[in-house]
Amino acid sequence: MRTSIATVCLSGTLTDKLHACADAGFDGVEIMDADLTVSYESPEEIRALCRRLGLSIDLFQPFRDFEGVSEELLAENLHRAEAKFALMNRLGAETILVCSNAGTATIDDDATAAAQLGRLADLAAEYGIRIAYEALAWGRYVNDYRHAWRLVQMADRPNLGTCLDSFHILARGHDPAEIEDIDGEKIFFLQLADAPQLDMDVLSWSRHHRLFPGEGSFDLSSFLTHVLKAGYTGPLSLEVFNDTFRQTDVTGTAAHARRSLTWLADRASAANDWSTDRLPAAQTPRSVDFVEITGSDLGQADETLNQLGFTFRGKHRTKQVRLWTMGSTRIILNEQSQQPEPHLSAIGLLVDDAGQALARGAALGAPVVFRRTYAGDHELKALGAPDGTVIYWNDAPAEDTWVSEFHGGQPAVDSSHAVDHINLSYRWHEFEETVLFFHSVLGLDAQAPENVPSPQGLVRSQVMRTHDGTVRLPLNLAPPTAPLPPRHIAVTCTDIVGLAQSAHERGLHFLRIPENYYADVQARFGLGAEHLATLRELNLLYDRDEAGEFIHFYTPSIGGLFIEMVQRVGTYDGYGAANAPVRLAAQRRRPHPHPTSR
Amino acid sequence: MRTSIATVCLSGTLTDKLHACADAGFDGVEIMDADLTVSYESPEEIRALCRRLGLSIDLFQPFRDFEGVSEELLAENLHRAEAKFALMNRLGAETILVCSNAGTATIDDDATAAAQLGRLADLAAEYGIRIAYEALAWGRYVNDYRHAWRLVQMADRPNLGTCLDSFHILARGHDPAEIEDIDGEKIFFLQLADAPQLDMDVLSWSRHHRLFPGEGSFDLSSFLTHVLKAGYTGPLSLEVFNDTFRQTDVTGTAAHARRSLTWLADRASAANDWSTDRLPAAQTPRSVDFVEITGSDLGQADETLNQLGFTFRGKHRTKQVRLWTMGSTRIILNEQSQQPEPHLSAIGLLVDDAGQALARGAALGAPVVFRRTYAGDHELKALGAPDGTVIYWNDAPAEDTWVSEFHGGQPAVDSSHAVDHINLSYRWHEFEETVLFFHSVLGLDAQAPENVPSPQGLVRSQVMRTHDGTVRLPLNLAPPTAPLPPRHIAVTCTDIVGLAQSAHERGLHFLRIPENYYADVQARFGLGAEHLATLRELNLLYDRDEAGEFIHFYTPSIGGLFIEMVQRVGTYDGYGAANAPVRLAAQRRRPHPHPTSR
Incomplete structure (x- = not known):
């Protein structure tokens, strides 16, 4: 037409x-x-x-x-x-x-x-x-x-x-x-x-x-x-x-x-069922294939992932790139960057037909991104999102394709960890275009928006997700005068207390949660004293609704991003929105000095 | 309380x-x-x-x-x-x-x-x-x-x-x-x-x-x-x-x-009529006493005022300050500035009791501004508005008080010119505070707001004025991403065509109005061909309602401000809001190169 x-x-x-x-x-x-x-x-x-x-x-x-x-x-x-x-x-x-x-x-x-x-x-x-x-x-x-x-x-x-x-x-x-x-x-x-x-x-x-x-x-x-x-x-x-x-x-x-x-x-x-004006069918993502973090020095990211229990899977055979995995969660650290600050640079998605996904995105006006590949490298299809984040599509299992390009790491440890959600933040004037991009190109649907108070104004939050909840991208719209909140990758686990304890023993600095938060949790949910003491001691956050429970914690920020570990109990389907103001307030404080050794 | x-x-x-x-x-x-x-x-x-x-x-x-x-x-x-x-x-x-x-x-x-x-x-x-x-x-x-x-x-x-x-x-x-x-x-x-x-x-x-x-x-x-x-x-x-x-x-x-x-x-x-919590009575301004423009080199302002027919009234006896008048319109050019860009720095208001006005403003938390005076200088009371513009109050005729501090100019020429309105522009987050300041400290009332389209977004316009319309301050709220529109001083006259012709002969560059505007004026108002030709030739703008007519023109910007000349016919009480988009679009163009000679 x-x-x-x-x-x-x-x-x-x-x-x-x-x-x-x-x-x-x-x-x-x-x-x-x-x-x-x-x-x-x-x-x-x-x-x-x-x-x-x-x-x-x-x-x-x-x-x-x-x-x-x-x-x-x-x-x-x-x-x-x-x-x-x-x-x-x-x-x-x-x-x-x-x-x-x-x-x-x-x-x-x-x-x-x-x-x-x-x-x-x-x-x-x-x-x-x-x-x-x-x-x-x-x-x-x-x-x-x-x-x-x-x-x-x-x-x-x-x-x-x-x-x-x-x-x-x-x-x-x-x-x-x-x-x-x-x-x-x-x-x-x-x-x-x-x-x-x-x-x-x-x-x-x-x-x-x-x-x-x-x-x-x-x-x-x-x-x-x-x-x-x-x-x-x-x-x-x-x-x-x-x-x-x-x-x-x-x-x-x-x-x-x-x-x-x-x-x-x-x-x-x-x-x-008309034949005109048809695009290649939307390839609704089946899962997150990988997340890529880029920065000129990602040593702190290596350390944090190690403390969280991720497995080091090796260095890329030709590029200054490393791979860490935990279950099906794959995080790529890419040090080939002109932009020194660590940032979330790419998201890989597993789809049924990567070629169709690319063709659809390109027909919708998204720029095709060229990935420099060498002989034997797996060729991934990629497009640029409106803010420059690269979206990759793969239609074959990662372990059978691009993962083999990494050498020198440990073998994968089987586990049930997966990417729970990827939280992306935007400026006020980037928001609608982003919603349309994720809806039209990726086939995600928008949930009802919410407003989350922060010390620097209200943050508008809108989740884009697949119908089955396998891929979830909460989008945060920053208030005009506030700095962009850091983005984050949330990873599921089945024993968050044990995982947090291990991470603590390995020296992870958790984002410190105020004592007053636990008094409020106790008022709202009436948890047992021991349970509450565990949450407080490990800086865990807690939410509950009719469907189940949500327990989670945050790492301090590594440049423009951080990692969240989450445990869903029952059929809880939210993101702990009531805890987001606590996180935003906590992240505004000066971070811990982070000693790194090379 | x-x-x-x-x-x-x-x-x-x-x-x-x-x-x-x-x-x-x-x-x-x-x-x-x-x-x-x-x-x-x-x-x-x-x-x-x-x-x-x-x-x-x-x-x-x-x-x-x-x-x-x-x-x-x-x-x-x-x-x-x-x-x-x-x-x-x-x-x-x-x-x-x-x-x-x-x-x-x-x-x-x-x-x-x-x-x-x-x-x-x-x-x-x-x-x-x-x-x-x-x-x-x-x-x-x-x-x-x-x-x-x-x-x-x-x-x-x-x-x-x-x-x-x-x-x-x-x-x-x-x-x-x-x-x-x-x-x-x-x-x-x-x-x-x-x-x-x-x-x-x-x-x-x-x-x-x-x-x-x-x-x-x-x-x-x-x-x-x-x-x-x-x-x-x-x-x-x-x-x-x-x-x-x-x-x-x-x-x-x-x-x-x-x-x-x-x-x-x-x-x-x-x-x-309770006796507690009373402030000194609001001193609703009776007229604008003066407007002050500050900048490190105001030669272009001197030239523009001269071209418009203002009278040069001399230099201040002790300060690097000059006075131009046209009827009761007094414009002070102040070159004692660290900020080179010409800007509207102060507004003087004539009130019944300047001491009361100052006391009220101070009780409302506005900072008292010290004006450096020398022996024999008239002492004016002054407060700072939230954006730093200084508000002066005088309760005696200007010609009998501070005007005598200026020497070496020509005598005043009697005429009916007066300040019609002063248009002030603000960032989005300064707006409400400014409305409250002008309402509580100056005793002006807010009119219903309007939205004016500009090439860089909608400009919100809200007029603050005295009940009788003697003092009018239209406030413009700039869109977040747009530069602040210039402020302006509008001066009344009774023969705008004659004034514009004289100014033209004296070499004034008018803000050039697009031809298409006159086709639209003709469609809307059906003016006579000669009348329309005069408007077009002189870059005059036109508005009309049941109450009367409004004819006006703009000078190009001098730094962060410009001058508007207006003629009100009948009891027209507006500001030519329909013409504001034309002005905002015209001002966005690169200004004429302005040759000045000293």
């Missing part, structure tokens, strides 16, 4: 926006009247630039507050419209969006509104222009798409049709199934926006909180299906008013926007 | 918060259970620190989800409560906040709830603790303060009273007048919070958007009056959950919070 985007979604000047839309691969744009008004380029220049960039001008918008008015105001409105039609002729735009009157309507009468829309259409016809009439969710008399469609039918002009906007329809809870009753040729335009489920006035929700498809709560795949079944053949166009996207880098945001449409078109096609 | 604040209002560790509260002059604190839980200091250490800092611990809070439950859950809840009572004994806190059950209540029966609260009070009595029971706005069965008070009466225990929170009462629209029916001695605690009028779910509104008194839409003066008339004698305490305040500098935010209570206590006292 053809794709389009409203220039209001993006930051910058109109020409900045047009270049970014073309770079991202959009076929066309909706030009916002206000963006043209503040632009120094003439309509003819914008028209020529769009032509050179290969962008069609699919819509000029919006034209507000037209119908349902007195004859006197109608004359003014027709004057206003005619000036815009003349401008559109210069611009080369053929369709204008007319929103239902939200400001000046005084006559609540369908016959009047339809007659006035008819006069507008007749005037537009003189300029060769089509009117796409849309019901705003907060229109004074017309705020339901079915009502707008009735008025279009009543006016009955060839150049008058309707525009459907997913936000205005789904935010009001109107049933989109009735879209199929509309004549598809009379759906002159389709605007798509997602949104989080918020309980607030619909105007503020629409103006500030819209999201690109796949980032919110709306079922846009079903919505789009109804529109396509009605016979709509125009472009899928994004109209997303969002305070963040309006100020983020225009090129990155346009690419992010384009990815959302690719994902949505595939989702709708897949749901309907 | 005694003042207190909940530690959840502030950023940092518990000890950071306590130091900041003491520094700001609070008498006591409400200690949040969660803040203590994540603290490494023992309850005894916190108690001792509070004693040393002179802070009473007025409340320990919150205790949630207690009443209206099964006997089995009640036993658990009593266990949980008893652990907190023991902790409070260590901490030296005597009153605990118990919120109405929002999570676990299953029995909607007043007799049961009252009996369970009675059992809690009896347990608390063993520890010498008082229970302050509060109706949360989203409590499952109890969400009205009158209901909470009925339960307190039914339970009838000496150590069980109620806690009133302005947010929970006013957000629900409950009539606060009935507070006077409560026995004042049974109001164990009072929590104050303001909030903007938002149409959203009350839980999100409460958790993220509360404001300090004077910054939102609630009538807290009336609210407080009802509480005091009921006979409440405890502290006025702030409980403000706000995403911004949770991450801003703790010392500054505590001082800001304290100012809000001083203002509120005065406001309530004044409304009731």
Whole structure:
């Protein structure tokens, strides 16, 4: 399908926006009247630039507050419209969006509104222009798409049709199934926006909180299906008013926007078994294959992993890279870095078909990452996530493939340890793009967000996970003024007390938990004195719900990350969210001086 | 009255918060259970620190989800409560906040709830603790303060009273007048919070958007009056959950919070003609006395003012300072600066009593600024605004006082020019504090905010003004990632076309307005061709409403500021908000190279 985007979604000047839309691969744009008004380029220049960039001008918008008015105001409105039609002729735009009157309507009468829309259409016809009439969710008399469609039918002009906007329809809870009753040729335009489920006035929700498809709560795949079944053949166009996207880098945001449409078109096609717009199937990860930590000196990581009981599996035969494992948890330490601070640089995932996973990600606009391999090295497929973290896919057991590239370590010790979750932190303006990436490229689903208090503000936490919980990525959104919290790798075990004791004996410095925390645990859970003493002595944290228990501890940070060991008892399915404020407060303290010997 | 604040209002560790509260002059604190839980200091250490800092611990809070439950859950809840009572004994806190059950209540029966609260009070009595029971706005069965008070009466225990929170009462629209029916001695605690009028779910509104008194839409003066008339004698305490305040500098935010209570206590006292807690009366400014621009080289400002038709009134007799005037508009250019970039450094206001204005501001915690004066110089009173801009007060005509310190210029030319408004821009985290400062110290009132699109995101605009519009300060809140927009001084005139033509002849470079803007003006207003040609030729902007017209133009920026000339026709009372996006887009372009000669 053809794709389009409203220039209001993006930051910058109109020409900045047009270049970014073309770079991202959009076929066309909706030009916002206000963006043209503040632009120094003439309509003819914008028209020529769009032509050179290969962008069609699919819509000029919006034209507000037209119908349902007195004859006197109608004359003014027709004057206003005619000036815009003349401008559109210069611009080369053929369709204008007319929103239902939200400001000046005084006559609540369908016959009047339809007659006035008819006069507008007749005037537009003189300029060769089509009117796409849309019901705003907060229109004074017309705020339901079915009502707008009735008025279009009543006016009955060839150049008058309707525009459907997913936000205005789904935010009001109107049933989109009735879209199929509309004549598809009379759906002159389709605007798509997602949104989080918020309980607030619909105007503020629409103006500030819209999201690109796949980032919110709306079922846009079903919505789009109804529109396509009605016979709509125009472009899928994004109209997303969002305070963040309006100020983020225009090129990155346009690419992010384009990815959302690719994902949505595939989702709708897949749901309907259509053959067009299909992507390679999502390869939902079966487990975490490995996690890679990169830094110029990872001696402290070696020491911590050893203290936790990881097994050293050797050095890579050609690279400055080491492997540690614990059960199916594989941590690669990579010292081939220009960036000295240790950081979580890559995540490897086990999937059924790595080639398909790569092809899907690439089709969704993610950059393919080249991994330098030597003769005999296993070739892993890889893509870059929006923040630069590399995602690798493997479709064969690690022990049979890339693990054999490591030499000189000890044999694997069988155990039940596995990666429980990988906690990733982001800046406020990276968050939505990351959610869309993990959802569309990796096939993970977003859980409901939570807010976690920290000494430097609220941290928003949203878990992305596979349905079965095998792969879980809690994402943390840092407050704007706070430093990014460290990321972490959580590893499961079945005897956390024994493991913590051993680690303690091997000299591990645990993240020290305040005494007051244990008084609170005791108040909330009424644990036995001995159990509580063990938790306190070993700096273990505790949570419990109807399903089971969660016991965990943290290592101090190694650069920008740390390790968490967790034990799940019963079917506990959370992450100890009640303990996160304790961790965030504890991590803000100056870390222990860490003596290392080489 | 005694003042207190909940530690959840502030950023940092518990000890950071306590130091900041003491520094700001609070008498006591409400200690949040969660803040203590994540603290490494023992309850005894916190108690001792509070004693040393002179802070009473007025409340320990919150205790949630207690009443209206099964006997089995009640036993658990009593266990949980008893652990907190023991902790409070260590901490030296005597009153605990118990919120109405929002999570676990299953029995909607007043007799049961009252009996369970009675059992809690009896347990608390063993520890010498008082229970302050509060109706949360989203409590499952109890969400009205009158209901909470009925339960307190039914339970009838000496150590069980109620806690009133302005947010929970006013957000629900409950009539606060009935507070006077409560026995004042049974109001164990009072929590104050303001909030903007938002149409959203009350839980999100409460958790993220509360404001300090004077910054939102609630009538807290009336609210407080009802509480005091009921006979409440405890502290006025702030409980403000706000995403911004949770991450801003703790010392500054505590001082800001304290100012809000001083203002509120005065406001309530004044409304009731009480003699306590009164501040010197607000000196609402009668006009702008002067505006001061500071920078190390202000030659471009001299040139621009000359081109606009300002009169050079001479050099200061002892300082590197010059004066330009146009009617009652006085602009001081101050080159005694360490900061080279020209910026708006001070605003002088004409008031009835400058001494009172200074005393009021100082009582509200604003720092008194020392102005270096020499023999014979007029002594002006001055305070620092939160962002460092200096506010001067004068209570005698400028021409009779400080203007005589300037020598060597031309005589004043009589005219009707005056300062129309001064537009000030702020970072997102400076905004609320600034609103409170201008409201409490200067006596300006906040108008409804608007959002203005810019190429780098939405700019929030909120006008602070005197009732009669003589002094107007539009405040602009920049998007987090955008540079601060320049500030500006707007000056009225009665013949803007003639003034612009003269300025043009004198070589002024106007901020160039795009051609497309005039096509839009023509579409919206249908001006005559000649009128439009004049606007276009002179780069004038135009607005019109039912009340009149507004014509204006901007100079290019001189460092961090520029000058706007405006003509108001009829009783137009706005600021050309529809033109602000044009200005913001135009200012983002590279400025004209500005040749200056000395």
